[in-house]
Amino acid sequence: MARDVLELARRIRDARSVVALTGAGISVPSGIPDFRSPGTGLWANVDPMEVAHIDAWRADPERFWSFYGERFVGLREKAPNSAHDVLVELERRGRLDGVITQNIDTLHRRAGSQVVVEVHGTIEHSSCLVDGEAHDLDEVLERIGAADDGVPRCDAGHPLKPDVVLFGEMLPEDALQRAYDLASRADVLLCVGSSLEVHPVAQLPGVTQANGGVVALVTSGPTPWDGRAAHRLDGDVVEELEGLLAALDGLDAP
Ligand SMILES: [Zn+2]
Numbered sequence: 001m002a003r004d005v006l007e008l009a010r011r012i013r014d015a016r017s018v019v020a021l022t023g024a025g026i027s028v029p030s031g032i033p034d035f036r037s038p039g040t041g042l043w044a045n046v047d048p049m050e051v052a053h054i055d056a057w058r059a060d061p062e063r064f065w066s067f068y069g070e071r072f073v074g075l076r077e078k079a080p081n082s083a084h085d086v087l088v089e090l091e092r093r094g095r096l097d098g099v100i101t102q103n104i105d106t107l108h109r110r111a112g113s114q115v116v117v118e119v120h121g122t123i124e125h126s127s128c129l130v131d132g133e134a135h136d137l138d139e140v141l142e143r144i145g146a147a148d149d150g151v152p153r154c155d156a157g158h159p160l161k162p163d164v165v166l167f168g169e170m171l172p173e174d175a176l177q178r179a180y181d182l183a184s185r186a187d188v189l190l191c192v193g194s195s196l197e198v199h200p201v202a203q204l205p206g207v208t209q210a211n212g213g214v215v216a217l218v219t220s221g222p223t224p225w226d227g228r229a230a231h232r233l234d235g236d237v238v239e240e241l242e243g244l245l246a247a248l249d250g251l252d253a254p
Contacts, residue, residue, distance in 0.1 A: 005240070008216055008231040009247035012095060015187035017213075020087050021204055022101045022108070025193020025219055029081040029238050032105055054168040061151045061159040068162060069144045072123050072137060075104075080111035083192065086241040088112040095248070097186070100179045102194060102201055104164045117178045119171060119200055121164040128154035129161055176200055183207040190216050193237050196223040205229075218244075
């Protein structure tokens with residue numbers, strides 16, 4: 001497996017299609033902890049199956065929203081970091097066809113990425129499951145503040161559900177299809193800050209490889225693909241991506 005950033009840069013330069021697949025690790029430099037890191041993450045003090053399950057939203061929306069409302073306010077305060085910016089720049093140069101992300105934090109869009117597939121949904125809006133009425137995050141937070149019980153509701157009075165995928169829910173089918181399409185066409189699947197253990201992203205490197213593409217890992221933690229990836233950069237995600245961009249600049253220089 002090649003560790004050299006220059007080799008990966010050459011591979012990207014020569015590829016017809018490069019697609020990024022990102023996980024929690026790309027948002028850590030923005031101050032959003034990876035919930036998989038023991039003791040430090042979001043779920044350190046709560047049982048996710050208890051608060052982040054669709055049944056919890058149905059059974060006790062007040063408790064559900066008291067947790068999520070605060071979390072969404074916290075996420076809205078975070079800003080994209082230089083790792084997000086590198087992916088924006090690669091797309092701007094025509095070197096990246098899209099970003100598939102597990103993250104619900106909207107940071108890829110806010111950084112400026114144009115093609116973003118959010119396979120676990122997004123905090124950007126919340127919807128009524130009865131009539132489909134949707135509201136963006138600012139409006140949802142306003143409705144939380146205006147409600148006696150802290151539950152945001154549609155105009156007809158039904159509790160809203162954030163458009164993030166909760167435990168016990170199906171993944172969004174259109175996002176899933178777009179993710180598979182991108183992964184199957186990719187010559188290089190650039191996996192950034194993901195442990196590649198959670199469905200559906202766990203399947204995507206296999207989709208790329210089965211269609212003749214290669215998998216590149218830019219992550220400091222272990223993944224099931226450590227033995228099968230063509231490239232691996234395992235340092236800090238910001239430094240590695242900035243190094244990759246610099247290496248591409250070097251190749252392009254006359
Ligand atoms: Zn409604």
